[in-house]
Amino acid sequence: MSWSTTLNHPLGLLDADSFPFLAMLGSDDSDIFINGLLGSFAAALVVISVMVVVALLTRYRAWRTLWFDWLTSADHKKIGIMYVVLALVMLVRAIAEAVLMRAQGAVGLDGGFLSSDHFAQLFSTHGTIMIFFMAMPFLTGLINYVVPLQIGARDVAFPILNSISLWLTVAGAALVMTSLVVGVFSTGGWFGYPPYTGTLYNPGVGVDYWIWSLTLASLGSTLTGINIAVTIYKKRAPGMKLYYMPLFTWTALCTAIMMIFAMPPLTVVTLQLALDRYLDFHFFTNGLGGNQMNFLNMFWLFGHPEVYILILPAFGVYSEIFSTFSGKVLFGYKSLVWATMSIAFLSFLVWLHHFFTMGQSGHINAVFGIASMLIGIPTGVKIYDWMWTMLRGRVRFSVPMIYSLAFIFLFVIGGITGIMLANPILDYQVHNTVFLVAHFHNMAVPGVLFGMLAGYTFWFPKAFGFRLDERWGRISAYCWIFGWMGAFFPLYILGLMGLPRRSVAYEQASYVPLEIVAFVGALLVAAALMALVIQLWVSIKHREENRVFVGDPWDGRSLEWATSAPPPEYNFPVVPSINDRDAFTAAKEFGVGYQEPDTYVNIEIPQNSAMGPVFGGTSFLLAFGLVWQIWWLVILTGLVTIGTLVVRGFQRDTLKIIPAETVCRAHRHWIQAARSAQPIKRSQEHTAANKGRAALETVEVST
Amino acid sequence: MPKSIMSVSVLQMHGCGSQQAVTLSVQCVALVLLSGCNSTEHLSFLNPQGPIATAQSEHFWLVVAILFILIALPVFIGTVWIAWRYRYGATKSKYVPRWKIFKPLEYFSWGIPITIVIFLSILVWEDTERFDPYRPLTSSTPATHVQVIGYDWKWLFVYPEQGIASVGMLAFPAGQPLTMELTSATVMQSFFIPALGSQIYAMGGMVTQLNLQADRPGRFLGENTMYSGDGFHQQKFAAVAMTQADFDAWVQQVRATGIPFDATALNAIAMQGTKAQLRTVLAPAAPAFDSNIYFTGAKANFFTDLVMSVMDDKPLPSTALAPAITKGQ
Numbered sequence A: 001m002s003w004s005t006t007l008n009h010p011l012g013l014l015d016a017d018s019f020p021f022l023a024m025l026g027s028d029d030s031d032i033f034i035n036g037l038l039g040s041f042a043a044a045l046v047v048i049s050v051m052v053v054v055a056l057l058t059r060y061r062a063w064r065t066l067w068f069d070w071l072t073s074a075d076h077k078k079i080g081i082m083y084v085v086l087a088l089v090m091l092v093r094a095i096a097e098a099v100l101m102r103a104q105g106a107v108g109l110d111g112g113f114l115s116s117d118h119f120a121q122l123f124s125t126h127g128t129i130m131i132f133f134m135a136m137p138f139l140t141g142l143i144n145y146v147v148p149l150q151i152g153a154r155d156v157a158f159p160i161l162n163s164i165s166l167w168l169t170v171a172g173a174a175l176v177m178t179s180l181v182v183g184v185f186s187t188g189g190w191f192g193y194p195p196y197t198g199t200l201y202n203p204g205v206g207v208d209y210w211i212w213s214l215t216l217a218s219l220g221s222t223l224t225g226i227n228i229a230v231t232i233y234k235k236r237a238p239g240m241k242l243y244y245m246p247l248f249t250w251t252a253l254c255t256a257i258m259m260i261f262a263m264p265p266l267t268v269v270t271l272q273l274a275l276d277r278y279l280d281f282h283f284f285t286n287g288l289g290g291n292q293m294n295f296l297n298m299f300w301l302f303g304h305p306e307v308y309i310l311i312l313p314a315f316g317v318y319s320e321i322f323s324t325f326s327g328k329v330l331f332g333y334k335s336l337v338w339a340t341m342s343i344a345f346l347s348f349l350v351w352l353h354h355f356f357t358m359g360q361s362g363h364i365n366a367v368f369g370i371a372s373m374l375i376g377i378p379t380g381v382k383i384y385d386w387m388w389t390m391l392r393g394r395v396r397f398s399v400p401m402i403y404s405l406a407f408i409f410l411f412v413i414g415g416i417t418g419i420m421l422a423n424p425i426l427d428y429q430v431h432n433t434v435f436l437v438a439h440f441h442n443m444a445v446p447g448v449l450f451g452m453l454a455g456y457t458f459w460f461p462k463a464f465g466f467r468l469d470e471r472w473g474r475i476s477a478y479c480w481i482f483g484w485m486g487a488f489f490p491l492y493i494l495g496l497m498g499l500p501r502r503s504v505a506y507e508q509a510s511y512v513p514l515e516i517v518a519f520v521g522a523l524l525v526a527a528a529l530m531a532l533v534i535q536l537w538v539s540i541k542h543r544e545e546n547r548v549f550v551g552d553p554w555d556g557r558s559l560e561w562a563t564s565a566p567p568p569e570y571n572f573p574v575v576p577s578i579n580d581r582d583a584f585t586a587a588k589e590f591g592v593g594y595q596e597p598d599t600y601v602n603i604e605i606p607q608n609s610a611m612g613p614v615f616g617g618t619s620f621l622l623a624f625g626l627v628w629q630i631w632w633l634v635i636l637t638g639l640v641t642i643g644t645l646v647v648r649g650f651q652r653d654t655l656k657i658i659p660a661e662t663v664c665r666a667h668r669h670w671i672q673a674a675r676s677a678q679p680i681k682r683s684q685e686h687t688a689a690n691k692g693r694a695a696l697e698t699v700e701v702s703t
Numbered sequence B: 001m002p003k004s005i006m007s008v009s010v011l012q013m014h015g016c017g018s019q020q021a022v023t024l025s026v027q028c029v030a031l032v033l034l035s036g037c038n039s040t041e042h043l044s045f046l047n048p049q050g051p052i053a054t055a056q057s058e059h060f061w062l063v064v065a066i067l068f069i070l071i072a073l074p075v076f077i078g079t080v081w082i083a084w085r086y087r088y089g090a091t092k093s094k095y096v097p098r099w100k101i102f103k104p105l106e107y108f109s110w111g112i113p114i115t116i117v118i119f120l121s122i123l124v125w126e127d128t129e130r131f132d133p134y135r136p137l138t139s140s141t142p143a144t145h146v147q148v149i150g151y152d153w154k155w156l157f158v159y160p161e162q163g164i165a166s167v168g169m170l171a172f173p174a175g176q177p178l179t180m181e182l183t184s185a186t187v188m189q190s191f192f193i194p195a196l197g198s199q200i201y202a203m204g205g206m207v208t209q210l211n212l213q214a215d216r217p218g219r220f221l222g223e224n225t226m227y228s229g230d231g232f233h234q235q236k237f238a239a240v241a242m243t244q245a246d247f248d249a250w251v252q253q254v255r256a257t258g259i260p261f262d263a264t265a266l267n268a269i270a271m272q273g274t275k276a277q278l279r280t281v282l283a284p285a286a287p288a289f290d291s292n293i294y295f296t297g298a299k300a301n302f303f304t305d306l307v308m309s310v311m312d313d314k315p316l317p318s319t320a321l322a323p324a325i326t327k328g329q
Helices: A003-008 A020-025 A030-061 A061-070 A077-107 A114-151 A160-181 A208-233 A247-279 A292-324 A333-349 A351-358 A362-374 A377-390 A399-421 A426-432 A434-464 A471-495 A511-543 A583-589 A611-628 A631-650 A660-676 B002-022 B025-034 B051-085 B104-130 B244-257 B261-269 B274-282 B302-312
Strands: A603-606 A655-659 B145-150 B154-157 B166-167 B168-171 B177-186 B189-192 B198-203 B208-212 B218-224 B236-243 B293-296
Touching: A020 A030, A020 B002, A030 A061, A030 A077, A030 A114, A030 A160, A061 A077, A061 A292, A061 A426, A077 A114, A077 A160, A077 A434, A077 B302, A114 A160, A114 A208, A114 A247, A114 A292, A114 A434, A160 A611, A208 A247, A208 A611, A208 B208, A247 A292, A247 B025, A292 A351, A292 A377, A292 A399, A292 A434, A333 A362, A333 A377, A333 B104, A362 A377, A362 A426, A362 B104, A377 B051, A399 A434, A399 B051, A426 B104, A426 B198, A434 A471, A434 B177, A471 A511, A471 B244, A611 B154, A631 B274, A631 B302, A660 B051, B051 B104, B145 B168, B145 B189, B145 B198, B145 B302, B154 B168, B154 B236, B166 B168, B166 B244, B168 B244, B177 B189, B177 B198, B177 B302, B198 B208, B198 B274, B236 B244, B244 B293, B261 B274, B274 B293
Parallel strands: B145 B177, B168 B236
Antiparallel strands: A603 A655, B145 B154, B154 B166, B166 B293, B177 B208, B189 B198, B189 B218, B218 B236
């Protein structure tokens, strides 16, 4: 595009037709009208939600608090919470899309109410959001919140980088949300294979929205990976050997290493696709030696490790929960550690199983098939070791445990269908059908999301100082479990009946009953989400009676429970010294759980910085400019983005000091509360008597 | 053509009935659910209609049986038993809060999955090679050769030996191998006839291969499983296995009534649109009993020329097609 055209079109490709709402009004086609109405409704929801949030913040004069206490915060705990908030907001949109797709499926015999293009945007945004803007922020949020506490650190290694990672992810998510209001999103699915995503077949802005939102998210995740890995390597409390680390920290470490190695291929492959689209390169399109197969290889070089990036932290959560809610040390700790590392390693060797059907020789397929099945070994070990953790324990069926037990059952089924898909002979039959869709949702929902929700329930009292409502938690958990089963078991069968994934409509009447069951399941999942919202509302309402300030509501075992709830900004007044696994359980058993140190010292913690939100904001505008080819905006925001980095480089005064007296006062207040709190038995843990002090019950019983 | 279609459907209903009579146990349930016997088309490999799908179906049930009996069932029962036996309220059960390792249990935990994966690996190594879609099927009769080209959003089948082509109908003799070469004139697609066997990608500028066979005459669902745009879900075709005599009659019929396969026809095919849309352009007067479109005069070098032109991103050479002939000549 020349300078003159740039000047003639200061808004790039943007015009009145870019707004689906206006385009809908200008059309007299009823099909366009219905889909436009749905799209406009969703867009209106986004706009109205933003307006309501802005109005509320203004009404309660919360802008200052929001900016100084949250958005600019470098505290790993607040950044973690903001990640989880982002994940939950995006979850709402992606679930709504899922329900809409299943509704279309239920009436999809020879038609339905959605247009092909609208349906394709739904499955593309659903997948993109669920992976990059729901699951990734959720697990990153939990890791951010929990890992520094578990290893006895005051913060992550690079607090400002942490903030930048968050805001890059937020910028990516905002870009996806913007596509709902301005323009369209990609129809190429979450993995966007060319040549379909090339300009020849998709000339509009949809694919560009997808490319730039993924670029932002992948950069954020790479930086997160570096940050977490360095934090775990360098910031552990004295005495905490690698083999003393809680299993969640181990899984966080493996996930972080995988992020460092797996995210760059995604960044590169999306940029290559951008070069194809913007500058007519031929990386992945025919002519000049371009080859579409290279995209698949590059994408899945990221994509397969990615699914283990998602699942490993969930495995970590389950490990913590099985141990805590069985009142028992984790069985086979070293096996679990080695199994985690094996999975992380093997995950880089199996990418080809995403395209067994691309025409390579039988032996190549067999090698990758066997490599994929090998992952079943460490995963199987984990399942067994969690069972043995419950064996000879005292199992409490609280909400996190309900998720964890449902996980075992459903994950085994998902594992079995995974072994089938890893088997090239069967993959030739079920690849690209809804059997595959059912399989990866089996791993992604009962595997990843149940873990995240269990972790959310488990650590919520630590983060906010009060427990979540147990009853609504149970309702939500059961709705998730049975809703998921209703929505996806039929898809396994439909896949065996030859229904290709991503079909907006079908011609076989025999599909209808199962499609209807799946829709009912999806409604139940929507109810689960609703119950989750009600749970939060009810819990906030009754927060005073559910306070657990002392900080140990579940008789926890690792260090995050050894501080107040919520923890002070500096986490620990004195960095603890570790000489065992399950450090806090050991301390409690030796009666040294709530001790006052001999001396208090000044604590240095990072200052707030506007760097993160500014960087995120300019990155968003940069990406928006690229999507709509508004070149002056691209250049301007590009310069500002680089400028913020340079300015930050000159900032010398980046720490603030919390005086010893303040630390002393806060700590004595907490110790006082802990000593005066009634230690309660586990049978009372869901009652108001639970103030966060656990009675010692780990006394051996033999019969 | 009405004659051959009718004979096919009669044969197919007969085949379906006799098979249901002899199939027992768990496969019976699957048959009722998956066979598609109530419609005219076979949908699923679990009611296999050819040697590849039969092998895949057997392989499927074997793997399901192994994994469910050896993995799922023990875990399900064990988890329920352990969780209940050692629940918080069960104060009489043993409670050993520091019980963190017990070597035999560890050997068991690693041993079981390792054993099963070794067994499955051997199975996979042998069968992947044996049922490689590129491997020609052994048969005493010669294979029927078809070239498959994916368009938006229909499949073009070229019979180089017979000089004919069709959109939407893949006819071939039953009981003998069907050898296919595949490519795409558009985005990446995946060619799939579930009741007969494997799917394989069709990609522009590249050729993949697929070897299938139908045991007996019948009609099978054929589809594209790789999302390719608005008309993707309508990119279906009928794979119809016929007796040799019916197939020969079908070829004669196409030769006699087909539209010339020239530049006009190809331009229409290459436009984005479903088979039904193509029909309104190319063959509005075609008989209503058949929704497909048939061509005559397809050249043997067309497929290769098309692959090369897509690969180099260049126009198709004029020698790829027969010179345009006016209708009725």
